[in-house]
Each structure stands twice: as structure tokens, then as C-alpha cells.
Amino acid sequence: MQNDVVLTMRGICKQFPGTRALNNVDFTLRKGEIHALMGENGAGKSTLIKVLTGVYEKDGGSIHVDGSEKEAHIRSPQDAQKIGISTVYQEITLCPNLTVAENMFIGRTGDRIVHWKEYEKKTAEILNSLGIPARPRQELSRCSLAVQQMVAIARAVDMQCKVLILDEPTSSLDEKEVEMLFGLMRDLKRRGVGIIFVTHFLEQVYAVSDRITVLRNGELVGEYVVQDLPQVELVAKMMGKDLNDLADLEEVGRKSLSGSEVVYQAQGLSSTESRPFDFMIHQGEVNGFTGLLGSGRSESVRAIFGADRVTGGKVMVHGKPVRISKPYDAMKASIGYLPEDRKRDGIIADLSVRDNIILALQVMKGFFHPMSRSQMEQFADEYIKALQIKTASQDTPIGSLSGGNQQKVILARWLLTHPDFLILDEPTRGIDVGTKLEIQKLVLQLAEEQHMSVTFISSEIEEMLRVCSRLIVMRDRKIVGELTGSDLNQATVMKTIAGGEQ
Amino acid sequence: MRSSVKGRGTSGLGQLIIPLVALALLVLFNLFRDPSFFSISMATNNAGNPVLSGNLISIIDSASELAIISMGMTLVTASCGGQDISVGAVGAIAGAIFVKVVLGFASINVGVVILGILACCVVTILFKMFNGTLVAVFRIQPMIATLILYSCGRSIAYWINGDATPQINSPIISAMGMTIPGIPVPTPIFAVVLVGLLLALIFRLTNTRLYSQTVGINQGAARLNGINPVATKLLSFGLLGICVAIAAVIGVARLGNLSHKTILVDIEMDAILAVAIGGNNLGGGRFRLSGSILGAYIIQMLTTTLYAMNVATVNVKAYKAIVIIVIVVAGSPVVKARLTALWNRLRSGSAGTAGKEVA
Numbered sequence: 001m002q003n004d005v006v007l008t009m010r011g012i013c014k015q016f017p018g019t020r021a022l023n024n025v026d027f028t029l030r031k032g033e034i035h036a037l038m039g040e041n042g043a044g045k046s047t048l049i050k051v052l053t054g055v056y057e058k059d060g061g062s063i064h065v066d067g068s069e070k071e072a073h074i075r076s077p078q079d080a081q082k083i084g085i086s087t088v089y090q091e092i093t094l095c096p097n098l099t100v101a102e103n104m105f106i107g108r109t110g111d112r113i114v115h116w117k118e119y120e121k122k123t124a125e126i127l128n129s130l131g132i133p134a135r136p137r138q139e140l141s142r143c144s145l146a147v148q149q150m151v152a153i154a155r156a157v158d159m160q161c162k163v164l165i166l167d168e169p170t171s172s173l174d175e176k177e178v179e180m181l182f183g184l185m186r187d188l189k190r191r192g193v194g195i196i197f198v199t200h201f202l203e204q205v206y207a208v209s210d211r212i213t214v215l216r217n218g219e220l221v222g223e224y225v226v227q228d229l230p231q232v233e234l235v236a237k238m239m240g241k242d243l244n245d246l247a248d249l250e251e252v253g254r255k256s257l258s259g260s261e262v263v264y265q266a267q268g269l270s271s272t273e274s275r276p277f278d279f280m281i282h283q284g285e286v287n288g289f290t291g292l293l294g295s296g297r298s299e300s301v302r303a304i305f306g307a308d309r310v311t312g313g314k315v316m317v318h319g320k321p322v323r324i325s326k327p328y329d330a331m332k333a334s335i336g337y338l339p340e341d342r343k344r345d346g347i348i349a350d351l352s353v354r355d356n357i358i359l360a361l362q363v364m365k366g367f368f369h370p371m372s373r374s375q376m377e378q379f380a381d382e383y384i385k386a387l388q389i390k391t392a393s394q395d396t397p398i399g400s401l402s403g404g405n406q407q408k409v410i411l412a413r414w415l416l417t418h419p420d421f422l423i424l425d426e427p428t429r430g431i432d433v434g435t436k437l438e439i440q441k442l443v444l445q446l447a448e449e450q451h452m453s454v455t456f457i458s459s460e461i462e463e464m465l466r467v468c469s470r471l472i473v474m475r476d477r478k479i480v481g482e483l484t485g486s487d488l489n490q491a492t493v494m495k496t497i498a499g500g501e502q
Numbered sequence: 503m504r505s506s507v508k509g510r511g512t513s514g515l516g517q518l519i520i521p522l523v524a525l526a527l528l529v530l531f532n533l534f535r536d537p538s539f540f541s542i543s544m545a546t547n548n549a550g551n552p553v554l555s556g557n558l559i560s561i562i563d564s565a566s567e568l569a570i571i572s573m574g575m576t577l578v579t580a581s582c583g584g585q586d587i588s589v590g591a592v593g594a595i596a597g598a599i600f601v602k603v604v605l606g607f608a609s610i611n612v613g614v615v616i617l618g619i620l621a622c623c624v625v626t627i628l629f630k631m632f633n634g635t636l637v638a639v640f641r642i643q644p645m646i647a648t649l650i651l652y653s654c655g656r657s658i659a660y661w662i663n664g665d666a667t668p669q670i671n672s673p674i675i676s677a678m679g680m681t682i683p684g685i686p687v688p689t690p691i692f693a694v695v696l697v698g699l700l701l702a703l704i705f706r707l708t709n710t711r712l713y714s715q716t717v718g719i720n721q722g723a724a725r726l727n728g729i730n731p732v733a734t735k736l737l738s739f740g741l742l743g744i745c746v747a748i749a750a751v752i753g754v755a756r757l758g759n760l761s762h763k764t765i766l767v768d769i770e771m772d773a774i775l776a777v778a779i780g781g782n783n784l785g786g787g788r789f790r791l792s793g794s795i796l797g798a799y800i801i802q803m804l805t806t807t808l809y810a811m812n813v814a815t816v817n818v819k820a821y822k823a824i825v826i827i828v829i830v831v832a833g834s835p836v837v838k839a840r841l842t843a844l845w846n847r848l849r850s851g852s853a854g855t856a857g858k859e860v861a
Binding site: 305307326327328331337339344345346347348349350351355359360362363364367368370413 | 713
């Protein structure tokens with residue numbers, strides 16, 4: 001009965017300093033099965049894959065391959081390859097300047113003399129049998145991304161792999177290319193290859209997978225047959241919510257602001273990172289983008305602020321058309337943006353708390369109008385007090401503050417510019433509960449008392465419901481719904497995020 | 503949240519501690535070796551004018567070009583996180599331009615010299631914009647981007663005049679290189695003060711300091727706060743260009759000729775060293791001009807000390823290297839962390855034993 005199982009992982013544990021990345025996780029892969037591995041960021045998906053491919057060594061548990069009684073010892077990616085586990089990563093890891101045939105056979109010819117003619121013939125056969133539209137002598141970089149991905153898969157398959165891991169293979173492909181890739185995956189499935197499919201895109205999971213394993217916070221939530229797990233339940237399991245609990249959460253009825261002035265409006269706005277979308281916000285309104293990670297919510301607000309290269313669309317601020325192609329333009333239009341990744345895009349780690357607070361205002365005042373030292377100190381002091389930033393002094397480098405206080409400094413930086421429209425992308429991520437509530441309260445206060453318009457993004461739906469009066473729901477980089485009034489409850493939000501008829 | 507919130511912080515000296523200690527040790531060493539080492543006397547120069555003389559004056563005087571270029575190098579280091587190794591070669595070009603312009607006039611007067619200096623600045627700024635564009639726009643590592651001019655700069659300097667060592671004989675030029683009649687202090691020292699004041703003024707009237715530090719620490723975040731990283735980097739290269747031009751003019755004026763092979767030779771390495779000894783991070787970000795200036799004088803004092811000890815010219819560089827290794831290692835993050843830990847342990851240790859004795 002067990003002979004159709006190609007991979008068994010039992011009780012896998014992996015500890016990193018300070019966190020338990022994997023705790024007693026089981027995973028089973030059968031022959032000729034496409035098995036989706038799902039979970040939010042930090043759930044442990046990639047750690048599990050890395051344990052399986054020998055990048056990390058596991059702290060506990062066992063791995064059996066191909067139903068053998070003997071435990072498989074995987075200490076390096078080479079070990080993994082030898083026992084038939086191949087991985088194709090999101091980024092192409094082949095050599096773009098070599099031909100398709102060279103890429104297929106490089107590093108595994110074995111012979112002293114390389115018979116390229118023969119390899120080209122073999123490559124042609126493989127490409128043909130898998131229906132990959134490429135020629136053996138074609139330079140890899142001249143193939144489309146999807147074909148490059150498929151060549152990488154073909155190489156893995158030709159190495160007699162029993163387990164094929166596809167880590168986010170579709171993230172840079174368009175819809176047609178995704179279909180092509182799915183065709184190849186189904187073909188491999190018929191040949192008995194077990195495929196582990198890691199992706200953020202829910203609909204793709206339902207298009208090709210047979211089974212789903214869900215992880216959350218390093219623990220196994222469960223293994224499900226696709227037909228038995230409606231999309232909305234999958235989302236609930238990934239987020240760790242029970243659907244029954246969600247129904248009776250209180251509705252947040254907030255006054256409608258449709259009558260007040262439209263502060264910002266975009267039509268067909270797109271950037272190198274986001275697809276065209278429409279968006280608008282009223283004065284004093286708090287709205288939010290919601291959706292799973294990778295759904296395009298951050299990319300949308302980055303497009304509004306000009307953080308990525310804007311490629312099209314019409315933008316009106318206070319009813320007047322403006323061109324926002326770089327952050328400075330947005331700042332001039334009285335827009336502020338607190339970025340998602342505080343460490344990478346927000347703080348200037350070595351500079352003092354004071355310099356970090358005055359930075360944006362100073363830039364807006366202009367290169368030839370530096371503020372006086374006493375003015376800077378006064379502003380810094382005012383906001384350190386107002387936001388209760390815990391720092392030894394104004395001169396303390398921001399890098400030595402705790403995450404929550406760093407975030408408050410960045411918030412102070414934008415509040416100091418008194419924007420009409422403030423974008424907050426994940427302002428409460430990685431912050432203690434007390435500070436979280438402070439920030440939520442502050443947002444509501446700003447909207448109410450100073451009539452500031454705020455766009456709020458958070459991975460926590462409760463938080464979004466608490467502060468936003470309108471939610472824009474995104475899935476697979478598209479806006480799929482807009483919720484207001486009585487629709488603002490967890491169940492509806494999750495259903496909209498998940499999509500589909502289930 | 504206490505009263506210290508408003509304080510300016512007492513750690514202001516921070517990065518200057520190591521260079522100050524190094525300088526103090528060098529001074530002490532010299533005083534111990536020869537108590538009259540730093541004595542200053544009044545002498546008369548060839549032209550019969552009174553001038554100050556003594557080792558201290560000669561150290562401060564000869565370090566002038568290095569101190570000036572170190573200031574510019576500090577700015578480029580801060581905003582680009584890399585160093586310009588072509589300052590010596592571009593200095594040679596600048597010197598050649600200065601000589602070319604000045605010799606182009608029948609008689610040399612103050613106006614001609616000023617014109618020469620301006621021409622010099624324009625040319626160095628252009629060359630530095632070339633470097634800066636490679637670094638800021640094309641994202642080439644600063645060392646590679648400046649390697650090109652490092653290798654060909656001195657040839658260009660030769661072509662400009664078509665002469666190995668063109669001479670300029672003029673009392674104005676020699677006053678710039680040595681002393682102005684009636685003023686006993688060497689003129690190059692005034693040039694250092696002038697450049698220092700100029701940069702201080704620029705820092706006061708513009709956001710150069712904040713922008714270059716921000717770009718050097720986190721370029722992506724700088725852009726998201728409306729700063730243009732490309733313009734910021736070009737600006738620091740431009741300021742370095744002015745520093746190079748002034749240093750080159752001093753170099754020419756000192757000797758009264760231009761030797762394209764030896765003018766400002768190896769100054770790029772000493773300038774980088776001065777920036778590092780001054781406690782500035784060569785990876786960019788926060789900086790202190792005073793540290794780099796201090797670094798320049800330390801390097802010069804070291805050289806002068808070694809010569810005063812009658813160390814043969816061929817050996818000077820080796821001894822210099824040894825001392826510099828000690829200074830740089832003492833300022834390294836690892837040693838700093840160890841020293842801080844040791845200091846804290848000593849303090850808590852003595853407090854602990856004192857407490858026990860009382861008990």
C-alpha cells in the first residue's frame with residue numbers, strides 16, 4: 001500500500017537562534033501527485049524545502065525516499081540530487097549565455113570527451129517529448145522566461161528525479177506562460193514524478209494541485225485533498241482563523257465620507273511592479289488595501305508614491321492633474337509614505353533620531369534652506385514627546401532603538417511634513433501590542449481631527465477592520481473587490497480575498 | 503524620555519579619540535626624544551623676509567595638500583561608500599592647466615593667477631563629474647571608475663604643456679607656495695583654513711552634509727525621502743574636484759615648476775588613509791571632516807619624525823607602515839569593542855571590589 005509514496009518526512013524540526021522555524025512537521029508526497037505547500041510568509045515553507053534539499057540540516061525527524069526503509073541522509077544539494085530530489089527556483093539558476101543543450105548537460109556529462117552532437121540530439125528528444133518550444137542550439141537568454149523555466153525543469157527531470165520541487169515558478173510569468181508550465185507539470189505527473197508546488201497564487205493551486213499541505217508558524221496545520229478544501233477555508237487555515245469565530249465579530253460601522261472632497265484620485269495607474277488600477281481617497285477617510293502577501297497591495301501604494309517607476313495612468317490631487325514620477329513629486333503633492341520594510345526603506349540607521357525625524361521636511365524645504373539646529377531640536381523634541389518615542393537622546397542613532405520606536409520615528413518624519421494624504425504600509429509589523437494600539441489610535445485621530453486621508457495596509461485583518469472605513473481587496477495583483485459598511489467583517493473580507501464560488 | 507532628550511550627547515568626540523590619542527603619543531614621543539623638537543623660531547628666508555621656522559611649522563605646512571584633498575575624499579567616501587584613487591593624477595592635470603594658463607600671459611599678476619586657479623577648478627570639476635557619472639549613474643565601483651584617470655592622468659598632464667618640467671618664476675607664485683612678504687606663516691596653511699571654512703559654510707547653507715550621509719547609509723531610503731542620490735554623489739565629486747585644484751596649485755607654487763611625474767604623487771593613498779585614521783567609515787555614511795584633517799597631520803608628523811630620527815629615505819615607508827597598522831588596528835571595530843568591554847569590566851570590577859570592602 002505504501003509503494004506509491006515517494007517521499008515521507010516525519011517530525012521534522014529546525015531551530016534557528018531565537019525562533020522555532022519548524023516544529024514536528026510531517027509531509028508526504030505520492031507518485032504522480034502535484035502537492036501544493038501553502039502558508040503565509042514565515043510559516044516555514046522555505047525552511048522545509050531547504051531541509052529537504054540539504055541547504056539546512058534538520059535538528060530532528062526523519063526523511064524516507066521512494067518507500068525505502070533506510071533513512072535518507074541529505075547534507076548538501078548534491079546529496080539531494082543523487083537520491084532524486086531536484087529543485088527549480090523562482091529565479092532561473094541556469095547560464096543564460098549558454099545554449100539550451102549545454103544548459104541541459106553541463107556539470108553532469110561525466111565523460112572526458114564531450115560529445116556535444118550527441119547531447120544536442122538527446123536534448124532535442126527531451127524537449128520534443130515534453131513539448132517544450134525550444135531548439136537545442138538556441139542561446140538560453142533568447143528563450144522566454146517560461147521556456148527557460150521549462151528547460152530547468154527538463155534538466156531536473158532528465159536527471160531521473162523522483163521529487164521535483166517548484167519554488168514560486170510562476171511569479172514572473174504571464175497567464176499564457178503559466179498555462180504552458182501547467183501543461184508540463186501535468187505531463188510530468190502522468191510520468192509518475194511527485195511535484196511539490198510552492199506558490200502564493202491561490203487560483204493556481206486549485207488549477208493543478210491534487211493535495212495541499214498547510215503550514216503556519218512552523219507547524220503543520222494539515223494535509224487536504226483539494227476537492228475537500230474550499231478556497232476560503234484554505235485562507236482561514238493559512239491565517240489561523242476559524243470561520244465560525246469570524247461570523248460573530250462586531251461590525252465596524254463608520255460614517256460615509258463620500259460627500260467630502262476627493263484628495264487623491266488615480267486612473268489606470270501602473271508601475272513596473274503593479275498592473276493598472278484605479279484608486280481614490282476622500283478627505284479625512286481611512287481606507288486600506290488588503291490581500292495576501294504578494295497580492296500586489298504594497299506595489300499599488302508604491303506606484304501612488306512614485307517609489308517604483310510609474311509607467312502610466314492619470315493622477316489628480318485636489319482635483320488638479322499632477323505628474324508623480326518620483327517620491328519627491330509625491331511629497332510636493334503633500335503625500336507621505338511609510339514603507340513596508342522599515343529596515344531597508346525607512347530608517348537611516350547610523351543617523352540620529354533627530355536627523356531621521358526632520359529628514360523628509362528638510363528635503364521638502366529644499367537643498368539651500370537647511371533648518372537651524374535649534375529648530376531641528378525643537379521639532380524632534382515635539383514629536384519624541386507626542387509619539388512617546390523611547391530614546392536616550394535625540395542624538396541616539398535610530399538603529400539602536402527598538403523596532404516599535406524606530407517605526408514611530410519614521411511616522412514622526414511624515415507627520416512633521418503635515419501631509420494631506422498619508423500612506424502607511426504595514427506600520428505595525430513586528431511591533432509590540434501596546435505600540436500597535438497607539439498607532440491605530442493615532443491614525444483614527446489624524447483622520448478625525450486633522451482631516452488627513454490615510455491609506456493603511458496590514459496583514460492583520462482585525463486591525464484593518466478597526467481603522468478602515470473602506471477596504472480594497474487584491475488578489476493575484478488585481479483589485480477584486482471593494483468593501484464598505486456592513487461588508488466590513490472578517491468572513492466577507494476573507495471570502496473576497498479567497499475569491500471563487502466556494 | 504528624561505531630561506537627556508534635549509541633550510546634544512556627550513559622545514561627540516567618539517570617533518576622534520583614536521586619532522587624538524595617536525597624535526598625543528607622537529607628540530610625547532618627540533618631546534621625550536628631543537625636547538626642542540617643537541620649538542619655533544623666527545628666521546629670515548632667502549628673500550630677506552621674516553618667517554617662522556621649526557618642525558611644527560614644517561609639519562603643518564607640508565601637510566596642507568594632503569589635508570585639503572582628505573576633506574574632499576571624506577565627502578566622496580561618505581556619499582559613495584568608496585574612494586577616488588585618481589586625485590593625484592587629476593591634480594597633475596590641474597597643475598598643468600594652471601601652468602598653461604599662467605604662462606600664456608606676458609606678465610604674471612594677481613588677476614592672471616586667479617584666472618589660472620579658476621581654470622584649474624573648472625577642469626578638475628569636469629574630470630570629477632566624469633568619475634562621478636561613472637559611479638552615480640552607471641553604478642561602477644568608485645575605485646574602478648577612478649582607476650582610468652589614475653593610470654592616464656599624468657600622461658594627459660604631460661601633453662598639456664609638452665614639457666617635462668615647465669617653470670614659472672613669479673613672486674606671486676612663490677608667495678603662494680611659501681610665504682607672503684610680511685606674514686611669517688606659510689601661505690599653504692591659509693589655504694587649508696580657507697578650504698575648511700568654505701566647506702563649513704557649504705554645510706551651513708545647504709543640506710550637503712545630511713544628504714551625503716543619508717545617501718551613503720541607505721540610498722534606497724534616501725530616494726524614498728525625495729533625495730536625488732545621483733545629484734548628491736556628483737556634488738561630492740565636484741567638491742573633491744575643487745579641493746584637488748587648490749592642492750595642485752599649492753603643489754606647483756611650492757616648487758615654482760610642474761613635474762607631472764612627482765606632483766601630488768601617491769597622495770590618493772595618503773588621503774584615503776587620513777580619512778580612515780580620522781575614524782570615518784570607508785564604507786560611507788556618517789563622517790567628520792575634522793577627523794580626516796587630523797589624520798592628514800598625523801601622517802605628516804609621522805614622516806617628519808622619521809626623517810628627524812635620521813631614518814634613511816628608503817626605509818621611511820616601512821616604518822610608517824608599521825605605525826599606521828597599529829593606529830588602524832586600534833581603531834578597528836573589533837579592538838574598539840574589546841576595549842569598551844574591558845573598560846566597562848574594569849569600572850564595574852573596581853566598583854564591585856570597593857563594595858565588598860565596605861561590606
